[in-house]
Amino acid sequence: xxxIKPAHPVDEASIKxxxxxxxxxxxxxxxxxLSHFIVAKSHIEQHVIGVVGVECYGQVGLLRSLAIxxxxxxxxxxxxxxxxxxxxAQQQGVKTLYLLTTTxxxxxxxxxxxxxxxxxxxxxxxxxxxxxxxxPDSAACLVKALDDR
Numbered sequence: 001x002x003x004i005k006p007a008h009p010v011d012e013a014s015i016k017x018x019x020x021x022x023x024x025x026x027x028x029x030x031x032x033x034l035s036h037f038i039v040a041k042s043h044i045e046q047h048v049i050g051v052v053g054v055e056c057y058g059q060v061g062l063l064r065s066l067a068i069x070x071x072x073x074x075x076x077x078x079x080x081x082x083x084x085x086x087x088x089a090q091q092q093g094v095k096t097l098y099l100l101t102t103t104x105x106x107x108x109x110x111x112x113x114x115x116x117x118x119x120x121x122x123x124x125x126x127x128x129x130x131x132x133x134x135x136p137d138s139a140a141c142l143v144k145a146l147d148d149r
Contacts, residue, residue, distance in 0.1 A: 007037035014048035057124035105140035
């Protein structure tokens with residue numbers, strides 16, 4: 001099992017390393033962004049083995065940076081992290097979460113996300129660095145209404 005808790009600035013290097021290993025963007029992450037990230041830490045060593053974050057823009061949010069270290073995959077850790085970040089987003093007033101992925105669309109569909117036309121996302125989401133610079137146009141765009149939970 002793993003401990004799931006809010007990320008802290010001291011986790012920054014470990015988070016960036018994990019994201020780098022997963023080939024996910026991280027150059028835009030600064031310590032203040034981590035207040036909207038959740039990490040999973042191994043019980044014994046307490047090192048970061050999973051991460052997920054959200055960017056909140058009023059009633060919409062961008063789920064980003066879901067990564068699990070290779071030895072800890074297929075243990076429902078990703079699902080637990082997504083559930084926690086969705087609950088956190090709801091607490092922040094987010095009603096709809098969007099995400100882009102080039103590799104995990106089927107995984108997120110299993111978690112209740114649906115295909116979304118990239119051209120139909122709200123301007124606040126479309127203007128994020130993730131949408132504008134990091135994810136290619138070929139990335140799947142998905143959406144989930146959190147008030148359906």
